[in-house]
Amino acid sequence: MIRIFCFSGTGHSMAVAKFFSESLRTEITDISQETTIPCTKSEISIIVFPVYCGNIPKIVKSVLPKINSKYFVLIATYGRISTGNVLWESARLVKGKVIAAEYVPTGHTYLEEPAEFDDEILKPVLKMIKQPKEIVVKKEIKGILPFIFPNLRSRLGVKINRTSDCNKCALCERSCPMQAISGDKISKRCIRCLRCVKSCPRNALKVTYNPLLKKYIEKYISQK
Numbered sequence: 374m375i376r377i378f379c380f381s382g383t384g385h386s387m388a389v390a391k392f393f394s395e396s397l398r399t400e401i402t403d404i405s406q407e408t409t410i411p412c413t414k415s416e417i418s419i420i421v422f423p424v425y426c427g428n429i430p431k432i433v434k435s436v437l438p439k440i441n442s443k444y445f446v447l448i449a450t451y452g453r454i455s456t457g458n459v460l461w462e463s464a465r466l467v468k469g470k471v472i473a474a475e476y477v478p479t480g481h482t483y484l485e486e487p488a489e490f491d492d493e494i495l496k497p498v499l500k501m502i503k504q505p506k507e508i509v510v511k512k513e514i515k516g517i518l519p520f521i522f523p524n525l526r527s528r529l530g531v532k533i534n535r536t537s538d539c540n541k542c543a544l545c546e547r548s549c550p551m552q553a554i555s556g557d558k559i560s561k562r563c564i565r566c567l568r569c570v571k572s573c574p575r576n577a578l579k580v581t582y583n584p585l586l587k588k589y590i591e592k593y594i595s596q597k
């Protein structure tokens with residue numbers, strides 16, 4: 374049996390998970406604080422998640438060791454800036470053999486780019502799934518930045534404010550993978566994934582970016 378697990382803030386990783394879902398005719402399990410990880414063992418588990426500040430998102434880090442599977446396929450989407458050493462780190466967390474590991478460049482969450490990617494990158498992965506064979510995931514140079522208070526940097530760089538258009542439907546609260554919203558408050562658990570912003574039917578959550586962060590992202594991407 375093949376299972377697909379995905380954590381996605383604004384849909385980029387979900388678009389990649391859907392590629393696998395359609396190619397392999399398998400449903401996707403959404404990763405959040407409330408996800409129940411099946412205890413039965415699967416043959417292959419495909420895990421799709423974004424790179425956050427050069428790291429594995431907290432929520433994914435806590436789920437990876439709980440997934441019961443013989444083989445693993447690890448897919449990390451990233452906004453064309455840096456990947457850290459996320460695939461190697463996630464390969465060390467899973468309890469099973471890694472048969473494929475790939476970074477997929479996508480749009481960047483904070484540039485509000487569409488959830489598009491080049492699926493050519495994933496075609497060899499589909500072949501590897503058909504004939505599972507353990508691979509060695511290469512260790513990469515991570516740099517210093519991912520170690521410097523990544524979550525705090527995101528919270529300082531990105532602010533989310535509720536406007537008077539809010540009708541208190543609580544949809545954002547229910548969609549938050551970190552259970553970080555309670556009434557009008559967003560707690561420190563927030564990882565700035567912006568899923569709440571995307572899920573609000575009234576567009577009542579407004580995001581403001583620290584100009585330095587926005588400039589850094591735009592400059593970095595335009596140089597590539």
Ligand SMILES: Cc1cc2nc3c(=O)[nH]c(=O)nc-3n(C[C@H](O)[C@H](O)[C@H](O)COP(=O)(O)O)c2cc1C
Nearest residue numbers: 381382383384385386423426427452454455481482
């Ligand atoms: C909190 C946060 C941190 C991010 N850090 C990085 C990063 O270190 N390097 C990078 O290239 N992109 C980074 N991005 C961009 C995302 O990795 C990229 O847009 C990803 O495809 C988002 O997937 P999602 O929409 O499924 O959450 C970051 C995005 C967020 C929200």
Ligand code: SF4
Nearest residue numbers: 539540542543545573
């Ligand atoms: S989803 Fe939007 S309208 Fe509903 S409570 Fe959240 S901010 Fe308010």
Ligand code: SF4
Nearest residue numbers: 549563564566567569
């Ligand atoms: S409150 Fe934070 S963690 Fe929760 S959905 Fe919104 S941005 Fe993501």
